[in-house]
Amino acid sequence: MSTVVPALEAVVEAAGPRVRDLMETLERRLLELVSGHGELLARHAGATIAAGGKRLRPLTVFVAGGEATDSQGLVRAGAAVELVHSATLVHDDVLDAADLRRGRPTVVATGGRELAIATGDLLFSRAFAELSGNRDAGQLRVLSAASSALARGELLQRADAFDATISVERYLLRCELKTARLFEAACRLGARQAPGDGEGVARALGRFGRSIGLAFQVLDDVLDVSGPAARTGKRRGTDLLDGTVTLPLILARERDPALARLDTRSLIGGADAERVCDAIEATGALEQARARALEIVATAKADLPALDQRRAGALRLIADGVVERYG
Amino acid sequence: MSTVVPALEAVVEAAGPRVRDLMETLERRLLELVSGHGELLARHAGATIAAGGKRLRPLTVFVAGGEATDSQGLVRAGAAVELVHSATLVHDDVLDAADLRRGRPTVVATGGRELAIATGDLLFSRAFAELSGNRDAGQLRVLSAASSALARGELLQRADAFDATISVERYLLRCELKTARLFEAACRLGARQAPGDGEGVARALGRFGRSIGLAFQVLDDVLDVSGPAARTGKRRGTDLLDGTVTLPLILARERDPALARLDTRSLIGGADAERVCDAIEATGALEQARARALEIVATAKADLPALDQRRAGALRLIADGVVERYG
Numbered sequence: 001m002s003t004v005v006p007a008l009e010a011v012v013e014a015a016g017p018r019v020r021d022l023m024e025t026l027e028r029r030l031l032e033l034v035s036g037h038g039e040l041l042a043r044h045a046g047a048t049i050a051a052g053g054k055r056l057r058p059l060t061v062f063v064a065g066g067e068a069t070d071s072q073g074l075v076r077a078g079a080a081v082e083l084v085h086s087a088t089l090v091h092d093d094v095l096d097a098a099d100l101r102r103g104r105p106t107v108v109a110t111g112g113r114e115l116a117i118a119t120g121d122l123l124f125s126r127a128f129a130e131l132s133g134n135r136d137a138g139q140l141r142v143l144s145a146a147s148s149a150l151a152r153g154e155l156l157q158r159a160d161a162f163d164a165t166i167s168v169e170r171y172l173l174r175c176e177l178k179t180a181r182l183f184e185a186a187c188r189l190g191a192r193q194a195p196g197d198g199e200g201v202a203r204a205l206g207r208f209g210r211s212i213g214l215a216f217q218v219l220d221d222v223l224d225v226s227g228p229a230a231r232t233g234k235r236r237g238t239d240l241l242d243g244t245v246t247l248p249l250i251l252a253r254e255r256d257p258a259l260a261r262l263d264t265r266s267l268i269g270g271a272d273a274e275r276v277c278d279a280i281e282a283t284g285a286l287e288q289a290r291a292r293a294l295e296i297v298a299t300a301k302a303d304l305p306a307l308d309q310r311r312a313g314a315l316r317l318i319a320d321g322v323v324e325r326y327g
Numbered sequence: 328m329s330t331v332v333p334a335l336e337a338v339v340e341a342a343g344p345r346v347r348d349l350m351e352t353l354e355r356r357l358l359e360l361v362s363g364h365g366e367l368l369a370r371h372a373g374a375t376i377a378a379g380g381k382r383l384r385p386l387t388v389f390v391a392g393g394e395a396t397d398s399q400g401l402v403r404a405g406a407a408v409e410l411v412h413s414a415t416l417v418h419d420d421v422l423d424a425a426d427l428r429r430g431r432p433t434v435v436a437t438g439g440r441e442l443a444i445a446t447g448d449l450l451f452s453r454a455f456a457e458l459s460g461n462r463d464a465g466q467l468r469v470l471s472a473a474s475s476a477l478a479r480g481e482l483l484q485r486a487d488a489f490d491a492t493i494s495v496e497r498y499l500l501r502c503e504l505k506t507a508r509l510f511e512a513a514c515r516l517g518a519r520q521a522p523g524d525g526e527g528v529a530r531a532l533g534r535f536g537r538s539i540g541l542a543f544q545v546l547d548d549v550l551d552v553s554g555p556a557a558r559t560g561k562r563r564g565t566d567l568l569d570g571t572v573t574l575p576l577i578l579a580r581e582r583d584p585a586l587a588r589l590d591t592r593s594l595i596g597g598a599d600a601e602r603v604c605d606a607i608e609a610t611g612a613l614e615q616a617r618a619r620a621l622e623i624v625a626t627a628k629a630d631l632p633a634l635d636q637r638r639a640g641a642l643r644l645i646a647d648g649v650v651e652r653y654g
Binding site: 087088091094114115117118119120121122124125126128129132133134135136137138140141143144145147148150151152154155158 | 455482
């Protein structure tokens with residue numbers, strides 16, 4: 001199936017033909033959603049949605065949904081989660097464009113910025129409109145909580161910009177808000193539609209989602225330092241230049257006094273950033289951060305509640321997929 | 328009551344003590360909402376919410392709600408509508424800041440822009456989270472439709488920027504999306520909670536809301552040209568410099584060949600814009616646009632469905648309040 005990347009093909013395979021059908025229906029629905037609201041949305045959001053790639057979050061909804069029989073309900077939830085994710089990407093692009101002055105290669109015209117804000121707002125709105133089709137206010141509560149967390153994570157990131165003295169706990173809180181809570185929502189939205197799941201199972205699946213989301217963000221932050229650029233599509237050290245202090249730097253500062261003294265505001269371009277990435281790597285902080293993420297994933301897998309074998313197997317493969325992508 | 332501006336005090340008076348209580352509860356709830364989600368939200372959104380002023384949209388929810396007995400449900404709906412409105416204001420500020428190059432006096436630091444995007448996103452998310460407390464997916468459908476319309480209106484405005492050849496119909500469509508649909512939602516959210524209202528009444532109240540919202544935007548656009556600046560808090564002709572082509576210019580171009588030839592991209596500052604405002608005013612286009620708005624309001628009042636006298640009276644006073652503010 002063309003829309004599923006190789007790392008996740010194993011998940012779809014394990015989850016069975018129904019999930020494959022759901023993934024295909026999701027693609028059609030996302031296309032409908034971006035083409036059905038005016039030419040402008042299609043032009044600006046279409047590219048983001050089309051380039052969206054992995055569809056890891058909707059896939060998580062579908063797998064967590066188990067034997068749910070309302071395919072349309074699952075697809076709406078999957079689309080809603082993907083729309084919130086896309087809205088965040090579109091708004092992140094605006095913030096990145098604002099960083100041009102820091103030597104970054106992104107170029108967005110002013111018109112682009114204005115359109116990006118409105119496009120992101122529209123994607124957010126469409127997410128809630130789509131999910132409201134399920135006529136379950138509880139699902140909307142789950143999504144709005146995750147969406148609030150995302151924005152709080154962004155605010156926290158701005159508040160902590162260039163502050164290398166932040167604690168590991170504060171860093172993990174930011175990851176939880178920015179990334180983990182939407183994965184938690186994906187699991188809960190699926191579980192809520194699964195027949196026979198009690199609130200206990202839904203909560204446990206929510207915790208699982210939160211853990212793999214957390215690991216996802218930590219590994220993403222490792223990759224920003226480790227590169228290679230050919231794999232990530234951006235230069236190493238982008239976070240350093242942005243002022244986004246992540247786990248590798250936090251850990252490396254404990255081991256390398258020069259890094260502990262470094263003010264990342266003084267970095268003026270990609271070459272500077274790459275030198276700092278090398279210094280971070282030399283401390284062993286990348287292995288340490290990676291190990292932390294792997295431990296989170298292993299614990300999440302071990303703590304999965306009692307589920308039928310197909311569903312549990314597919315969820316474990318999602319967890320592996322998160323790791324494998326960065327392995 | 329300190330939170331109600333004089334023009335709307337008559338509405339509260341006519342609507343009775345219950346609506347006055349609701350307005351007071353709303354203020355407390357809004358304060359809770361912005362202070363309950365981290366210091367950053369309080370700092371950045373608090374100012375917007377606090378300066379929010381009229382609370383015309385929540386007041387519309389409460390009056391449309393008639394004898395609804397679930398005060399908490401009405402307050403949630405009122406707060407949600409106000410949060411969506413505030414989110415839009417916060418994101419508008421970002422766009423305005425991008426227009427500094429056009430000689431506008433707005434100054435927002437780069438950090439301000441990044442925070443504003445995340446703050447707006449958080450206000451949007453909180454709006455849906457707040458409304459989901461009413462456990463009625465239908466209400467969330469109404470709000471998400473309005474919120475989508477708002478974003479589409481922004482996109483349309485950017486697409487039509489500096490295009491003075493747009494039709495009156497296209498201009499009115501933009502006003503409907505940007506402004507009228509949220510007033511429609513306010514009416515529908517209230518009506519949905521009113522006991523004994525059939526779907527017919529809810530639809531009719533929705534149309535009423537849409538009409539007064541449309542008039543509100545047209546009158547706002549007239550005010551941008553007419554000033555005085557002391558009243559609007561901004562220089563005359565701000566829309567002209569932004570490239571936002573509004574009804575006064577569209578109508579004036581039919582009467583003044585010099586205006587018909589004008590490319591507003593060539594305006595380079597406030598003094599230029601004021602001269603164009605004077606030229607528009609000299610054609611009589613402002614009176615014409617104002618008359619159009621008054622006609623929309625008069626029709627909306629005449630078309631109100633059969634309602635008890637107190638509710639109908641208060642709704643008519645809201646319509647008058649929209650006009651009076653700009654009269």
